[in-house]
Amino acid sequence: MTTPTTAPSARRRLLASASRLFHERGINATGIDLVVRDAGVAKASLYNNFAGKEALVVAYLEEELDGWVRNVRALDDPGAPRPQRVEALFEALAVSVETHTFYGCPFTNAVIELPESASVRAVAERYRTVVRAHIAGLARADAAATSVSRIALLYDAAITAAKVGRDAALVRIAGAMAKELVQAIESAEVNR
Amino acid sequence: MTTPTTAPSARRRLLASASRLFHERGINATGIDLVVRDAGVAKASLYNNFAGKEALVVAYLEEELDGWVRNVRALDDPGAPRPQRVEALFEALAVSVETHTFYGCPFTNAVIELPESASVRAVAERYRTVVRAHIAGLARADAAATSVSRIALLYDAAITAAKVGRDAALVRIAGAMAKELVQAIESAEVNR
DNA sequence: CTATAACTATACCGATCTGTCTGGTAAAGT
């Protein structure tokens, strides 16, 4: 009876290794044996804790999703003006491009690497929902859905530019666009 | 001595099969044997025409690049107002999402699937340059580089939304944003 | 007529992949 809450260190070590390896090297390029060796864990422990590689990938993505939420909340300053708060979201991305610690959106990458996996796609869609919710909170909660979509699109754009173009300047341009959008929302608010 | 210009049908059949299979199923999920069988070609013919799978991938991407250019030129109406011309670029993407004939940007996909390949990344960067050039032509040739970047970013965003979100509405929102940008460029032009 | 080049067909190679199985150890619960 694998009680998830009492889950011992093997599972957590596996997830820690999987997170790093999948993220930095890609999913298909990272074999099970490598994950197991890196985690210092027996192969059987992997299959005792996860149904298979795909389940491990999904668990990794769920951790990434939690991590993203924690991260954006940590770097958010609720006291700052909203345009700056949105811009900060993009600035953090720009910095991680410059420090070469950005390997692309884990969810987009996973969907591309495992296009047939419905469960992977499901997590990716949950991520997109969470991003939208966060952005809606940063802009006005009651902002038009289209405005939220526009900012979310810019966030997508920034990530793609960061991954393929490796260009922090493009990320900052996207951030500036998002900032302007929020400013426009704010002015409209005032004039109401 | 393999004279590329006199290259017989085996090479073209291989490229045709590779294009379809890589695009629809992904690169890593498509084995050499499948490409060879689909093309109705001997395995040796593949290795007579290409140094290896990576070279085949690069050739496929180069064909996709040519195809993209031909395609956007074909659907462009030079007589139409510039904002509409830019919007048409996005509309074509939206339609291909709706008809389920869109499998994501071949270049982004390839970079994610083969992150270690310098030659793949090189083609992807050439693609990005070509896109920028086309957009610069659609907007004003002398438009500020930032404006071109902004529209190109929106095109990235539309493609990601199409791939992961599978959402034609998002693609059209990105198109509307791009259209508005070009309209702003046009007004600035007039007031000069 | 013959030599060369492009092609087909298929067997084969070593490496690597996911996943299973065996066997042994250590600690915790009853």
Next chain:
DNA sequence: ACTTTACCAGACAGATCGGTATAGTTATAG
């Protein structure tokens, strides 16, 4: 004391991967 549970170590299986080698066919050009 005994059983269960979680773990480690590693051999093993079966499939598939990219790539090579062998052998025979077709067509063309000197």
